Amino acid sequence: MEVTYQDSEVDADSGKGAGDENFPVGSFLIAAPLRPAVKAYYDFARAADDIGDDPELSAEEKLRRLEAYRQVLHGEAEGLSRPRRLREALLKAGIPLERGSDLLLAFKQDAEKPRYENLDQLLGYCRNSANPVGQFLLDLHGEDRRLFPASDALCTSLQILNHLQDMKDDLREIDRCYLPQDWMADEGAATDDLLAERSSHGLTNVRMRLLHVCRDLNETAERLVRELKSRRLASESAVTLRLAKRLTERLTRQDPLAERVALSKADMLAAGAMGLAEGALGQRRAA
Incomplete structure (x- = not known):
């Protein structure tokens, strides 16, 4: 039955x-x-x-x-x-x-895996928790799947940035830490450091290393904006990429343990204007 x-x-x-x-x-x-x-x-x-x-x-x-x-x-x-x-x-x-059920693999992993030993494990988690979102949007717009790697780069960057924003709350509320444990050990940081009022030197170094990863991913994602056929999706992707870059820089300057690091209205407006302009480039793009 x-x-x-x-x-x-x-x-x-x-x-x-x-x-x-x-x-x-x-x-x-x-x-x-x-x-x-x-x-x-x-x-x-x-x-x-x-x-x-x-x-x-x-x-x-x-x-x-x-x-x-x-x-x-x-x-x-x-x-x-x-x-x-x-x-x-x-x-x-x-x-x-699978664009939907791959997400469920990540959420099931969240139920059982509270720590990530290294960057490869974290990136593996992002392959299911974030990348299917971009792949879904590309499929929905009939875009070339050869752009999946660029889309995956942007989605993974967004996921890591979100982890960095929420790392204190994730540990305090659901006992989850996405920071690579081997990097934590290398920098002399402990998971409990995430509960402090501000980041230790070691924890700051781990954050900076992950932000370097995000910068590389954001650079890879530039291809997505250049090569999408859909003007609307290119604009959406450009806006999102600009926001990812702005948040990367905010997390470089601001400590997410000491304050809530979030995008401002000015960030949103500036990224929106830039994204619309970039999406409009290329007369051969479809609406």
């Missing part, structure tokens, strides 16, 4: 929405006919992430709920409005269902 899940028995709503994110989600730059699919994807990702981050749920319960999401997304079970809507959107657009 086919299993049917109810939203009320699976979801763990944090109350967060697109307005709480650091970077644009489904903005006006996305063509109107594509926005419902983007919203379905965001709603699915937000809800699944909420399950993975819920401090009241055991690891086993998180895994059970995330598996229910996967089963509905892949048509193995019924119910659950968010994975059902994403399934419909992906099938309609001819996009692999």
